[in-house]
Amino acid sequence: MITTPQLSNQTILEDDFVLLRPLLASDVENLLEISFNEPETWQYSLVRANGEQNLIHYIQLALKARENNTEFPFIVFDKKSGKYAGSTRFYDINLGFKTLQLGYTWYGKAFRGTGLNKHCKFLLLQFAFETLGVERVEFRADASNLRSIAAMKSIGCQVEGVMRSHMPTLGSAVRRDSIILSILKNEWFDGVKEQLKNKL
Template structure:
């Protein structure tokens, strides 16, 4: 199945492996996501853009609208042990002509961090991007000051492409330097093996 041969964003399937299930985002995930974002008060980190509990409904509606417009593909990150959503992740910046996309807008409840859920979710998203959609590159972007995110992206096997200086003006008035990482198609077999072995450990 080629990247240009399918409506990439309109019919995304649920994706599952042992530690995690990714379900196409829906309004039905709202209450779980409110509980998840409250676990650690994730929205309070000044260098991230995570919806607060009060803003969750609007955030879901915005993502569903973007999905209908064909610009993103959002998923709820579900812990199969509890069948509850513990976070969110999205395909962004879809560029079908150049067969590339970004995995981003990812956040996970504090108690679910370090459990294997995040790398397992990334493995599922990367498999779909490279093996099903035929991507030649997948990007990851994060704030320069988000050291936890930068370390997690590098641990996936992504390489740093560079830093976009003064890239975005945030709601709090600060200016974000955006660190850009990527995995390209010829690196994917090694990244896939490394992630698979990491999840077995």
């Protein structure tokens, strides 16, 4: 487990609409319906969670990364419907440099476009900047994943550039370009926080 007292098995982020808690091995059951019925959710991911075995493997990798202190995965619970909506995480955590990335975010179809993502991002960014004290939160996406890029821009992310031929894509000889976006601590306090809060 990550040793900072702010990130532990007891770390829960929530508001009136959403709750994020640490991902558990037993959460396979909570995410299985999306895994079976919506395999396209992982179209842009190198690690797929479609189907029970892939989902088990996905969660095992996430939990191993948490043990290695490099990632902290959450499961997302939608309070309005009373259902589990998906998962997200902090990764590439470097508290010495006061940086981390926010990603591996996916939700079932029923939860997209509902405002759930903005509530999650507000809680995660608030925690990163105001509790963990990081100076920079980075986001990455496949440069062709326009839905994801639009979502990141809508919460206040600034585009920094594109890393060309950055990584492979699953089952294809084509390599992906990755777009890099970020929010800085001063940007969060100077307007991003209030703008995002007003969209909730």
